[in-house]
Amino acid sequence: MKNYILFLVLSFSSFGFSQKVESYRLTKEEIKEQELDQVSDFPVYKAFTCADKSGVYNLLLCENQKTISKKDTLNTKIQAICTMADHGGFLEKWRINDLLESTEPKETNIWFWTKYCTTKDLDGDGYIDPVIVYGTRNENDEIRRVKIITVYKNKKYAIRAVECDLDVCRSFKKDANWNLLPQKIKTYVDHLVVKLRKEQNLLLKDG
Template structure:
């Protein structure tokens, strides 16, 4: 009986270990060593390596840094690219692209909000569910757009918000497929949305 119990405990431990996920930021030296600059059109702002049951991945956040000054770095385009190392090369798993939009007041920069991005296993299935957050600002320094994109099984689920003082130009929309996400992931993003409201003084709601 003890042997059976020990065997079951060992199997349980091994299964638990196999579902462990890890994530850490890469240094500039590590980014160069991995030659990650080759996969991006723009300079890398930040890179994260994460691993789960399916393998080891590199996620790079890139911004085109169109205007660089002592006070500000302004971007007109951004890319987030997730790759898996594949026999010395890179196998792209997914990519996010965005750019300035034609609003009034004029948008002047778009950037990744990496303090709110995450690479965690949100539903406990052993696979990382990345959450990518980015925003845009107007020429007056006010936040205009906010996007929260969740990657679940390499498929994108987005929340798109437009901030505005007037009701008719404000919006907060979830993709039609949003409710197909596991409840744990939806709850995490709901909490993240509330955190953005409080910490950044955002409305994030429909008119």
Template sequence: MYKKSSENMKKYILILLSFYSSFIFSQKAESHRLNKQEISERELENTTNFPIYRAFEFSDKSGVYELVLGENQKVISKKDTLNTKIQAVCVINDHGGLLDQWKINDLLEDTLPKETNIWFWTKYCSTKDIDGDGYIEPIIVYGTRNEDGYIRRVKIITVYKKKKYVIRAIECDFDNCRSFEKDQNWNTLPQKIKLYVNQLTEKMRKEQDVLLKNG
């Protein structure tokens, strides 16, 4: 009787484990932008050093994540809000606690003409499962503008398996001061992700009148 009960318990546990495993591995990769109330409910205000400009929640096979984009809003006027520093923070929601996964920090560079603003280009940022593996690959895009009103720097950062793959571009009227560089590890990304970022880059060229090229 005891042996039979023990065997039934083992079967029950195996069924539960199988169900849990199926649930985890069939979980869809999903993402949505958080509103102010949701930001407050998730207690995200202290995850970044700066005021929150945008926040997103995304979930995939590895868990539920919060992505917070902060800008320091150094100069605020009716006409413009100018930033000297930005910070992106990704945390995992672990049983009610928030654990840091990765961060991106940047600030204005001392250049001529002088850089006066740095901002997240959220129109081109994304939190999608690009290659269909069940995990989301965040893409963070930001730029800087100089005192003449022209875009100077653009960065496109792809986060794949918690590693950053960066494209750095400097816009300039002259060939010798213009650049467009991909990290050395760029070609290790899956082909679908590289294709997506290349298409994103082309879209930015067309919509923003930026060159994003060498020389």
């Protein structure tokens, strides 16, 4: 833990001077060494160390791994936690919680879609703008819900979509505060939606 705090101090000085924005994925060994596996009640699926003008912090993607088999791992709950080291402990900046919904057909898995997540500075202001993407599948192995949550200045801006064969149960909604985001970030997320439609054969639309 002491080595980790020293890393934070040195990194903060370096990044604070150059205002460089960087992030990298942590190994399982680094997660355990830095005691990040103690932050959430769930196993850490993936973790990233990020550095920008605000300092050095960690983004943890946690899944409760309710059912584990050789074929698949099924989750009923997930958490995304942004935390900084603070006096030997951790200071939480923000958190995302979600879980399976009662639906018909029944939802059976919720997971982070990490290939579509990002920890980049999307608008060039020197701060990382995390985009967290996750989805759910039902018992027919169909994608039911997709959520895209953008965190800008520690506030969350979400797109919530429900996939369905029938118009009446299909939806695609942006939060009321969506237009408060910088245009560069909105453009990035709009392109991400197009990419999800194309690569995952999703509708992602209202009705």
